[in-house]
């Protein structure tokens with residue numbers, strides 16, 4: 556990596572990041588919709604679509620904030636279970652050999668699916684927990700205060716590790732990637748959604764104008780906090796581009812690393828496996 560890129564990530568910005576998310580926690584969800592014009596929902600749905608989790612899967616969502624990824628994960632699994640039950644009911648009427656072999660449940664499928672939301676900021680988790688309670692979706696969910704750079708979990712615990720719009724806030728990205736590798740089971744998958752580099756020059760200039768000029772204004776109007784949102788925009792600009800970040804994930808020891816550009820590269824979804 557270039558020395559410029561490294562130096563940008565070596566000063567510890569944890570206290571500042573903590574303050575930013577403490578300030579925005581109560582308004583975080585509404586601000587997400589306002590700033591992204593609702594498109595963050597599509598990006599998060601795309602993550603679940605690519606992940607395609609199966610019943611029994613164990614998810615760790617780091618920098619999980621107010622729980623958007625974990626909620627989607629549990630809902631996706633619930634729909635998968637319903638689909639499997641309907642298929643089983645249909646096949647019990649006229650079972651084929653394939654149906655019979657599909658009826659053998661693996662150890663993973665007989666286990667309860669679980670989503671752990673881990674975030675350094677207890678205010679963000681508090682808002683997420685309240686949301687889960689009011690939506691009645693608390694089963695299978697847990698909320699843990701923890702730092703992506705030093706996760707409070709044993710080795711080889713999770714099938715999937717996600718981090719959505721969180722890794723750019725982490726001071727030592729390489730350390731967070733090492734921790735992701737450690738807590739994943741062999742065969743487990745790392746998935747990251749993050750703002751990235753727009754390659755189309757026209758889209759890029761519209762996006763730059765929107766983010767630099769509009770986002771702090773929306774932050775001031777809705778959350779009364781210009782500075783926090785200015786910081787968020789600046790942190791997007793400093794984050795490595797798609798190829799550089801892919802290299803960092805490979806350097807950490809993940810295999811089959813690839814990425815998908817969403818909305819022309821405004822956001823990239825990176826994925827890699829622990830062997």
Ligand code: SAM
Nearest residue numbers: 576618619620674675676679702703719721724
């Ligand atoms: N993943 C959620 C989403 O997509 O809506 C929240 C994303 S929010 C932009 C970034 C989150 O990262 C905040 O909740 C913040 O507290 C958390 N965060 C920042 N640094 C962290 C760290 N070192 N470890 C864990 N979480 C961190």
